[in-house]
Amino acid sequence: MWRTGWRRWARVRGRRVTVGALWAELEQAGGNGSGRDLEWLLASHLGCARLELTVRRAQEVGPRLAARIRAGAGRLAAGEPLAYVLGTAAFRDLELRVDRRVLIPRPETEQLVDLVLADAARWARPGGRLVEVGTGSGCIALALAVARPAADIWAVDCSRRALALARRNAAAYPGARLTFQANDLLRGFPAGHWDAVVANLPYISSAEYAALPFSVRGYEPRRALESGPTGLELIARCVRQAARQLRPAGGLYLEIGADQGAAVTALLNHAGFERVRCLRDWADRDRFVLGVQTAVGPLGQENVTHA
Numbered sequence: 350m351w352r353t354g355w356r357r358w359a360r361v362r363g364r365r366v367t368v369g370a371l372w373a374e375l376e377q378a379g380g381n382g383s384g385r386d387l388e389w390l391l392a393s394h395l396g397c398a399r400l401e402l403t404v405r406r407a408q409e410v411g412p413r414l415a416a417r418i419r420a421g422a423g424r425l426a427a428g429e430p431l432a433y434v435l436g437t438a439a440f441r442d443l444e445l446r447v448d449r450r451v452l453i454p455r456p457e458t459e460q461l462v463d464l465v466l467a468d469a470a471r472w473a474r475p476g477g478r479l480v481e482v483g484t485g486s487g488c489i490a491l492a493l494a495v496a497r498p499a500a501d502i503w504a505v506d507c508s509r510r511a512l513a514l515a516r517r518n519a520a521a522y523p524g525a526r527l528t529f530q531a532n533d534l535l536r537g538f539p540a541g542h543w544d545a546v547v548a549n550l551p552y553i554s555s556a557e558y559a560a561l562p563f564s565v566r567g568y569e570p571r572r573a574l575e576s577g578p579t580g581l582e583l584i585a586r587c588v589r590q591a592a593r594q595l596r597p598a599g600g601l602y603l604e605i606g607a608d609q610g611a612a613v614t615a616l617l618n619h620a621g622f623e624r625v626r627c628l629r630d631w632a633d634r635d636r637f638v639l640g641v642q643t644a645v646g647p648l649g650q651e652n653v654t655h656a
């Protein structure tokens with residue numbers, strides 16, 4: 350009985366199938382493996398635009414490709430994010446490889462890159478140096494390096510596995526110059542070393558982490574998300590280090606949780622930063638805090654070279 354059922358299943362699975370039939374089969378299976386994500390999955394495997402799928406309904410798909418699409422749809426149905434299933438994510442005009450070693454870049458982080466690029470005179474001049482702390486896939490540092498190929502840009506992360514993927518992403522953009530380093534935040538770098546410090550660090554508290562949906566908590570790396578009991582631990586430590594390590598008039602650019610605007614603004618003010626601003630994202634939520642090192646720096650460094 351079991352053997353007969355298996356033979357019939359193998360016969361059905363071994364056949365060529367039209368895109369329309371496969372699409373309907375997977376839609377019917379339902380759950381997370383249907384809808385918009387399923388369309389992206391089909392389009393990606395067929396090498397076409399998502400909106401082109403309807404005109405491809407009659408196209409035939411061989412059994413091997415159909416099996417790969419079914420496997421991807423199965424992963425979506427289990428709750429895995431589309432970016433991990435496809436193995437790629439778009440960030441600005443970059444196409445990045447992503448897997449479970451790194452956080453999937455979020456759209457609001459593209460705005461952080463815009464803010465840092467708008468201030469490029471501060472760090473992209475000859476002799477200037479920028480560091481991205483907690484680079485993950487490398488999305489921020491790489492987007493900056495592609496936009497400013499002559500700049501001296503560093504990318505650090507405590508995860509060697511994430512750095513391996515970030516290096517691979519950077520290798521796909523040979524014009525971009527990046528220095529990668531495994532490090533605990535900015536520990537060990539000298540005072541007055543950077544013209545800009547940029548970070549999208551984990552900002553979720555342990556309680557918030559426990560309440561995250563399975564599609565996030567079950568797949569994305571915990572240490573890319575959770576900061577500690579309050580959610581502010583890593584940001585606070587990075588602010589203190591940046592206050593020591595930024596050159597006079599250097600810039601600090603942070604992405605934060607929507608409920609952390611007041612607290613992170615206070616951290617920067619307390620550390621002696623000037624012109625501290627909290628900015629909102631496209632969804633009108635507090636998302637970024639920016640500050641400028643004093644003109645003489647906390648250690649009385651002088652020779653201000655830029656405003």
Ligand SMILES: C[S@@+](CC[C@H](N)C(=O)[O-])C[C@H]1O[C@@H](n2cnc3c(N)ncnc32)[C@H](O)[C@@H]1O
Nearest residue numbers: 454483484485506507508533534549550551573
């Ligand atoms: C929220 S993810 C951001 C990844 C990427 N920059 C982005 O915007 O998509 C935070 C990153 O910080 C790294 N991280 C966590 N704790 C760190 C630490 N103490 N020192 C350096 N990096 C850390 C994680 O490994 C993770 O890659």
